[in-house]
Amino acid sequence: MNAVTEPLLNVQALTMNFGGLRALDQVSLQVQPGEVVALIGPNGAGKTTFFNCVTGIYRPSGGDVFVTPPGKKRRRLNGLKTHQVTASGLARTFQNIRLFQEMTVLENVMIGRHCRTRAGVLGAVLRDPQTRREERDIVERSYAILEKIGLAGEVNELAKNLPYGDQRRLEIARAMATEPFLLLLDEPAAGMNPRETDALEVLIRRICDEEKIAVLMIEHDMRIVMSISNRIYVLDYGKGIAAGTAAEIWENPVVIKAYLGEETEE
Amino acid sequence: MPAIVQIRQSLIIALWFMFLTFPVLVIRVNTIENIIEWRWVNMLYVGAGSFLGSFAWRYFLVRQARGARRDKPPVRTARQSELTAGTGKEGMTAPSDRPGELRATAATGSAQRGGVAIPEGEIGSLAPDDVHKATVASAPPAKPSLRRLTDDPKLRRPLLLILAAAGTIFPFLPFASTYQINIVTNALLYVMLGLGLNIVVGLAGLLHLGYVAFYAVGAYSYALLYHHFGIGFWTALPLGALLATLFGIVLGFPVLRLRGDYLAIVTLGFAEITRLVLENWNEFSFGPSGIAGIPRPSLFGWEMDLHGATIYIYFLMIFLCLLTIFVVNRLQNSRIGRAWVALREDETACEAMGVNPTAAKLTAFALGSTWAGLAGVVFAAKTTFVNPASFTFLESAMILSIVVLGGMGSILGVIIGAFVLILTPEYLRAFSEYRMLLFGLIMVMMMIFRPQGIVSGVRRIYEFHRGSEKQR
Numbered sequence: 001m002n003a004v005t006e007p008l009l010n011v012q013a014l015t016m017n018f019g020g021l022r023a024l025d026q027v028s029l030q031v032q033p034g035e036v037v038a039l040i041g042p043n044g045a046g047k048t049t050f051f052n053c054v055t056g057i058y059r060p061s062g063g064d065v066f067v068t069p070p071g072k073k074r075r076r077l078n079g080l081k082t083h084q085v086t087a088s089g090l091a092r093t094f095q096n097i098r099l100f101q102e103m104t105v106l107e108n109v110m111i112g113r114h115c116r117t118r119a120g121v122l123g124a125v126l127r128d129p130q131t132r133r134e135e136r137d138i139v140e141r142s143y144a145i146l147e148k149i150g151l152a153g154e155v156n157e158l159a160k161n162l163p164y165g166d167q168r169r170l171e172i173a174r175a176m177a178t179e180p181f182l183l184l185l186d187e188p189a190a191g192m193n194p195r196e197t198d199a200l201e202v203l204i205r206r207i208c209d210e211e212k213i214a215v216l217m218i219e220h221d222m223r224i225v226m227s228i229s230n231r232i233y234v235l236d237y238g239k240g241i242a243a244g245t246a247a248e249i250w251e252n253p254v255v256i257k258a259y260l261g262e263e264t265e266e
Numbered sequence: 267m268p269a270i271v272q273i274r275q276s277l278i279i280a281l282w283f284m285f286l287t288f289p290v291l292v293i294r295v296n297t298i299e300n301i302i303e304w305r306w307v308n309m310l311y312v313g314a315g316s317f318l319g320s321f322a323w324r325y326f327l328v329r330q331a332r333g334a335r336r337d338k339p340p341v342r343t344a345r346q347s348e349l350t351a352g353t354g355k356e357g358m359t360a361p362s363d364r365p366g367e368l369r370a371t372a373a374t375g376s377a378q379r380g381g382v383a384i385p386e387g388e389i390g391s392l393a394p395d396d397v398h399k400a401t402v403a404s405a406p407p408a409k410p411s412l413r414r415l416t417d418d419p420k421l422r423r424p425l426l427l428i429l430a431a432a433g434t435i436f437p438f439l440p441f442a443s444t445y446q447i448n449i450v451t452n453a454l455l456y457v458m459l460g461l462g463l464n465i466v467v468g469l470a471g472l473l474h475l476g477y478v479a480f481y482a483v484g485a486y487s488y489a490l491l492y493h494h495f496g497i498g499f500w501t502a503l504p505l506g507a508l509l510a511t512l513f514g515i516v517l518g519f520p521v522l523r524l525r526g527d528y529l530a531i532v533t534l535g536f537a538e539i540t541r542l543v544l545e546n547w548n549e550f551s552f553g554p555s556g557i558a559g560i561p562r563p564s565l566f567g568w569e570m571d572l573h574g575a576t577i578y579i580y581f582l583m584i585f586l587c588l589l590t591i592f593v594v595n596r597l598q599n600s601r602i603g604r605a606w607v608a609l610r611e612d613e614t615a616c617e618a619m620g621v622n623p624t625a626a627k628l629t630a631f632a633l634g635s636t637w638a639g640l641a642g643v644v645f646a647a648k649t650t651f652v653n654p655a656s657f658t659f660l661e662s663a664m665i666l667s668i669v670v671l672g673g674m675g676s677i678l679g680v681i682i683g684a685f686v687l688i689l690t691p692e693y694l695r696a697f698s699e700y701r702m703l704l705f706g707l708i709m710v711m712m713m714i715f716r717p718q719g720i721v722s723g724v725r726r727i728y729e730f731h732r733g734s735e736k737q738r
Contacts, residue, residue, distance in 0.1 A: 055618060057614070057618070081617070081622075082614075082617040082618050083617050083618075083619075083620050083621055083622045083623070086617075086618060086619060086620035087620050091618075091619075091620075092618055094614075094615065094618075098612045098614060098615035098618075099611075099612070099615070100607065100608045100611035100612060100615065100616070101611055101612075102607070102611055102723075102725070103604075103607055103608065103611060103725060104725045104726075104727075104728075106728055107604060107607075107725060107726075110604060111604055111605065111608045111616070111619050111621065112619050112620070113601075114601060114604070114605055114619065114620050114621045115619075115620025115621070116620075117601055119600065119601045119602070120602070121597070121602055121629060121633065123600075124596055124597050124600030124601065124602050124603065125593050125596050125597065127596060131600075134601075135600070135601070138601070139728060143728075143730060155728060155730070156725075156727045156728060158725065174619060175619070177619075178619060178620050
């Protein structure tokens with residue numbers, strides 16, 4: 001990585017306390033432009049908490065979250081509301097799929113355009129040319145995203161009727177509609193069959209290479225983590241225990257200990 | 267075979283009922299002549315009644331279960347999943363030319379039929395028409411017959427024309443007495459209230475139990491403005507709506523952080539506070555005795571008799587209802603409307619997708635209240651008298667029932683719901699002793715057998731042709 005470029009996401013010493021429980025302890029993490037970064041760790045290590053802190057669902061107890069959108073100035077995200085974080089260019093998906101079940105696939109993606117459009121109540125009622133143009137733009141862009149994701153055949157299907165793998169992809173499509181520069185994927189491959197995982201891997205690579213959206217993902221499926229991530233961060237008990245490329249992490253004794261445990265004298 | 271099982275079950279239940287009611291309905295001790303009367307006929311009635319009741323109950327349950335199964339996606343075959351997976355694969359093998367191809371389809375869209383954009387070769391065995399049917403048919407699950415009626419463009423126009431004609435000539439028909447017109451106007455008032463509450467409950471999914479408070483705000487605005495300043499109906503109409511909107515925003519702020527049950531309780535409390543203030547603050551609202559002598563709306567200073575004024579208000583309500591339908595329809599298919607529905611579906615996800623939930627909730631509250639305010643002004647003008655007794659919790663519950671029974675998020679449903687719920691009790695006056703019983707029974711039955719309401723909200727369908735979308 002070019003050392004001169006500012007990281008897209010720069011998290012410094014992020015700490016999160018839930019009462020007496022320290023869920024995150026001085027975690028630092030950077031995502032550079034064009035990177036796919038994976039965040040791994042055993043269950044309960046604090047990965048999703050980390051996401052929630054970055055995206056403003058939780059207010060971190062300490063530390064800083066900085067983002068530097070391409071071509072823009074550095075900005076501190078701490079204390080911003082979730083929708084403001086999204087508007088600043090960070091979009092996420094959820095571990096347990098959170099689609100708008102009763103809305104169609106297209107509408108789900110159209111919601112993603114909300115923070116990039118302006119039409120208000122008056123525009124909606126009067127349906128003036130500007131609002132109509134904006135509405136058409138929303139539909140067209142959303143459809144284009146669905147085409148890229150490979151869900152264009154299901155535009156009018158209710159989200160709840162999609163098969164599991166497609167629901168996961170729809171969540172990604174919805175997040176992409178917010179025009180992010182960084183996509184946070186929370187276990188995108190969870191519950192997918194190997195075939196779907198392969199397709200997902202291709203999709204993530206394409207998002208990163210063609211759409212120029214960097215990706216930070218939490219994932220348990222080591223196969224996909226090892227094959228597509230440029231760098232990997234490992235969390236355990238809320239602490240960052242290792243960081244590096246796939247090969248480095250693979251060999252790291254601390255990581256192996258965290259995952260497999262340690263031999264004891266018994 | 268299942269029918270026999272059903273009959274057997276019903277028989278068992280009937281026998282149980284006969285056995286249980288035996289001491290009460292069959293045996294009667296005549297204490298004067300000291301004999302026991304055996305009324306075996308009663309047992310027969312109980313048996314037949316419970317058998318039929320139980321059988322009908324079971325029949326509807328079975329039907330509902332079958333309906334629910336139909337609601338499931340109409341067998342999205344493995345082949346179709348293969349197709350989507352296939353497109354993913356296709357993109358994988360040639361990732362470089364994918365964007366180019368995308369742009370091409372967006373421009374010419376030769377392969378886009380019924381929203382399907384799959385390269386021709388991939389479709390192969392599946393004709394495009396089939397795909398079209400598969401996607402479109404599954405969107406509104408198990409189309410109810412009513413939907414089919416309103417959706418068919420051939421039937422739709424005549425139907426609307428008939429409705430318009432019926433609405434126009436209704437007050438001049440021989441049987442349309444002042445009373446008849448009045449109750450229909452009343453139903454129209456509830457259509458408006460229902461549609462307003464539908465924004466808050468049906469679209470934004472905020473359980474609002476204090477809607478009547480805004481209705482009261484509208485009614486008292488007109489009453490007090492007239493009483494103190496002599497302001498007429500037409501000036502009071504927008505003012506009442508505005509005041510109700512402001513009240514909605516004021517209430518909105520504290521409740522925005524609440525969800526679900528807590529919100530329901532707070533709104534309920536707010537409505538009670540409003541009513542109690544109106545009841546007890548004599549200097550302001552003239553207490554329980556209310557304000558009388560509110561003038562009916564004027565028509566360029568033309569004096570009308572009671573019947574004429576009733577007809578006038580009837581047409582005024584028709585106009586206001588049409589306006590409400592127009593506005594709500596546009597709202598629900600807009601950026602704001604989508605945000606409301608998303609908020610209802612999943613607040614966390616909605617916010618994570620960049621929707622400001624505070625703003626969305628506030629607009630829903632404010633806009634919902636606006637309609638209540640308008641309806642309130644008309645209500646005050648119609649009855650020429652307001653007092654707090656008209657704005658009890660029962661009214662809120664009634665309006666909420668209209669929305670839930672009619673179908674949350676469906677304009678047509680709410681309209682039908684309002685007419686059914688307001689007119690049924692009126693026409694059931696003949697059985698006035700049982701009418702609340704019947705009313706309650708209908709509600710219970712509806713919620714068990716058709717919880718989505720009379721007409722369920724249907725999402726808008728987008729069709730893609732030649733790159734540009736056509737909306738239906």
